[in-house]
Amino acid sequence: MDTLRIGVVGAGAIAQRNARDTVASGVATIAGVFDINHKAARDMAHDLSAPFFSSYEDMLKSEAVDAVLLSVPHHLHRSMTVQAAEAGKHVLVEKPIANTLSEAEEMIKACNANGVKMTVNYSFRYLPKILKAKQLIEDGALGEITGFQTCIQQYKNRGYWSGASSNSPDNWRASKAKCGGGFLIMTACHNVDYLYYITGLKGTRVYSEYATLGSPAEVEDIISISYRMGERAVGSFSASSIMRGMEQKEERIWGTNGSLLIHPEGLEMYSTRPIDGKRPGKVHKFKKFPNVSWTAEWVKGFVNAVRSDTMPPVSYVDAWENLAFITTAYQSMEERRALTVPEFISTQLESVA
């Protein structure tokens, strides 16, 4: 299979890892680098032995570029994806897909109208422990899912908000207009993605409370969400970037036949059924997982979809649904009431020629 020639756009914090893992995927090569910060782009192009492009338009015109990998601030995802699609380039875009559903829909329409594929970097679902959790649930470890709880607490210092660890320091993360929101849309969107992925359920009704209590930002640094997934399961989501000294990161999912705990060291499962060769009625720990590059796995899945003309494993539907949950959660607090999460209606987006 020919490698996909990917133009890297954005040479900031995550772009470095994305480019490295794209090469590691073995199915793609770096066809060039562009960033409005020319120095950062030149340095990165040099490190990758790839061409430097001095404008996005030049990269999009190049016949040596099949796709672009956009690692740029959220408010640019829409326009840069639409431009790429119109130039006939496939698009790998960082999460979230965009800041609003209407922006996301414009991107999806542009890709469909121009016959190019799009994926969004929800690659944490390729973590081996997440794949294992999905398999255990599919094998029936939990029975019918009835409850779930996500808890992510960490601390982001002032430097985070001014982009101190980036090659291009900028405070876009603190801006509601540029980032679309705070900890939920920026970081915890991954947890929303893989909870949907492993349970096969989607948020249906949501109510949230959020605030900015300890950060130099317009966007939230703490959020608590109550929600329903599917018809019956009820759960909660608690996240913040202002908890000092006691980082916490765990997901619990439970059902009529068992419970699952996902934490930084691995997984724990209790089931009333014999699952995965384990005795029922006991807690089993799964700790040893191989070290894999989840971003490289995401790139591999995308390249395979381009080659086989199929929907990428992290599809635009997944990305739209993720954003639908996030934006509805934000809206619910603004309206002080529980809201129904909208469903993706494909015909509206796919009927465009």
Ligand SMILES: NC(=O)c1ccc[n+]([C@@H]2O[C@H](COP(=O)([O-])OP(=O)(O)OC[C@H]3O[C@@H](n4cnc5c(N)ncnc54)[C@H](O)[C@@H]3O)[C@@H](O)[C@H]2O)c1
């Ligand atoms: N998947 C993950 O785990 C993960 C982690 C961190 C960030 N991200 C996402 O990656 C994206 C970028 O985040 P970051 O932390 O790397 O930000 P960053 O600020 O470090 O880098 C952004 C880069 O975009 C460049 N840029 C800005 N405007 C541009 C334009 N018009 N054209 C070209 N380049 C432009 C900046 O100069 C900068 O180098 C965001 O979508 C963010 O949510 C994903």
